[in-house]
Amino acid sequence: MNRFRNVAWSGAIVSLLAFVPAAIQAQEQGQAPQPVQASPVDFTQIVAEVSPTVVAIIAQRPQRERPMRGGAGDLPFGGAEPDAPPRTAAAQGSGFVISEEGHVVTNNHVIQEATEIEVLLADGSRVPAELIGTDPATDLAVLQVDDLTEGTSVASWGDSDALLPGAWTIAIGSPFGLGETVTVGVLSARSRDIRSGPYDEFLQTDASINQGNSGGPLFNAQGEVVGVNTAIFSPTGANVGIGFAVPSRLATLIVDQLIEDGEVRRGLLGVNLQQMTEVLAEALGLDDVQGVLVSQVVPDGPADDAGLQMGDIILQLGDQDIEMPRDLSLAVAELAPGTVAVLTILRGDEEMEVEVMIGELRPPETPDSPAEAPDDALPEGMRLGLALSPLPSAIRRELDLPGSSGAMVQDVVPGSPAQEAGIRRNDVIVEAGTQLVDGPGDISQAWSEAMAEDRPLLIRLLRGGASLFVALRP
CATH class of the missing domain: 2.30.42.10 (PDZ domain)
Known part of the structure; x- marks a missing residue:
């Protein structure tokens, strides 16, 4: 279940604290009252509206046999009779309906290696689901249910970029197999890189997320889906108040491609990048630390065709400032192959614009490591x-x-x-x-x-x- 140390893929309801409104404080101090954002008294109405869009996912997977204790009469290690049919085990997660055609969003790790997938709808009916496509890089998957119950509710996407730390978030799912579980918290942070994949920019929430919440929706206070609950950070495997969701801005791009093509196509620039540092800037004769340094240009790649060179400093992609290599990697990945993008670069003392036609990212080939040098080589320097x-x-x-x-x-x-x-x-x-x-x-x-x-x-x-x-x- 874990894809990296102390992070478990999928959690206490936050009490509403009484406070003195800022407007009353301002009046008591003789100041002009400032507008105060209204907070909901509770989330009853929102939950009633959106809960029917949330489903449970039941995936049958081949069961990995565990070695049995040795002893007289025991079966050989592996624990299965030679002609016995393969065993399966059910894994359960969450998901949510996003279209009247029966498209359901969940996590890739919920249905990975599944031989059979079923969806448990909010009305209790259990229906088979077809896998439309997966994107392991973002841990997203799309299913389709043909036999949706008439009148099944459909979730609406919200704007994750408009969500600021401190805003209410509502997670609904099936932790530990307990369906229709609601937990509430606030957005703790945005754009978290938890090093689980190349496109990490998670929303972090303290709404309780546990095993079984994976693939379920994270709603805002308007009942819109702003994230797909995907992972928790926990030394124990249970919720400790740090959960992560794929933001809707990214999820919608991935889901739309999966529905249309069954796969995700990402843009490729064809460069290796380094973070600029004060020492590198000084060595390059620059006064400011800005942009990212091109450390290698892939031969015959899009950047090479556009004339980019080693040592160039990329400052912008279109109107977006580039401050870290990850900024450029995420921005390029979201561009469709064939798109013509404009890079603002610094080459020596000259700032210039370069047009590059974005290529298509393919699985990387692992290069061979350099061979060992001769043992009798004489050390110098x-x-x-x-x-x-x-x-x-x-x-x-x-x-x-x-x-x-x-x-x-x-x-x-x-x-x-x-x-x-x-x-x-x-x-x-x-x-x-x-x-x-x-x-x-x-x-x-x-x-x-x-x-x-x-x-x-x-x-x-x-x-x-x-x-x-x-x-x-x-």
Whole structure:
């Protein structure tokens, strides 16, 4: 059930606290009264309206056999007779109806590997469901029920971007198999990255979310769906007041594609990015830390075709400012392949706009790691905390490097500038101070020049097939 440590995929009702309205306080202090946002006395009417849209999901999965204790007469480990039919176990989650055609939204992990899926409607009827499509990257799935009861309610999407921390949130689902369970809390934070996937930007709520709530809706105070309850953070596996929901802004994009095409197509730019830091900015001769640094351009990719280069700094995509690599990754992923996007970049001292036709993201191929360097290589460059050797020709051919370029990192001295910059053993250094490296001597010379001028040294290296910039400060 867990996709990462201490986060359980799917929870105490928050009491309404009495307070002195700000308008009364202002009058007592002789100030002009300020408008106060009205809060609901309770959520009875909202829950009555939206509860019929919420369903339970029952997924039959192959049961993984557990080894049995050994002993005379016991079956072999595996615990199943040779000709016995495969066993299944029921997993239960939540979902909600979003169309009169019977489309139901839930989590991918609720129905993953299911051999049979049923939906338990609010009126108690249990009907089979067809899987329309899934998106494991956002943990969303869409089902379809053909035999919807006449008059079944349909949920309405709300605007998750309009929801601010402190706003009321209402979770409805089937935790631990208990159907139609309502919990209430506030939005704790937005755009949470919990490192469960590449497109994390969860809403965080303290409305109770537990096992079985997965895939259920998170409503706002107007009864609109602003999120799909997906995960909790918990040391114990039970709710501790930190739950996460996929925001409706993202969920609607994914769900619409799944309904239309059965799959999700994401945009691709074709670059590797790094966060800009003060040290990198100084090494690049920049006064401000802004944008994200292009550390590698994928050959023949959209960025390469558009003329982007290593060392470019991307400032904007369209009108959106780019402050972190994740900003650009999320923005590009939401663009349809074939879209022409405008990037504002900084190249040297010149700011320019570049048009790029967005490609289509496909499952990445895992590059081979560089081979070990020869044991008899002689270490050089220890003044900056590195033991370097010439790059073996076999590795140079594998990395498609010209001539005799490159140097292999044999060792990194603990506490040295190289270790502080994040350089690792077996990294391949290809540039130092924007100059190509033909061997360890070039790196030593560039380091000496940086020390003499009291400035950081910009290094470009290759690690696992990817290009990376680091800055070493004397």
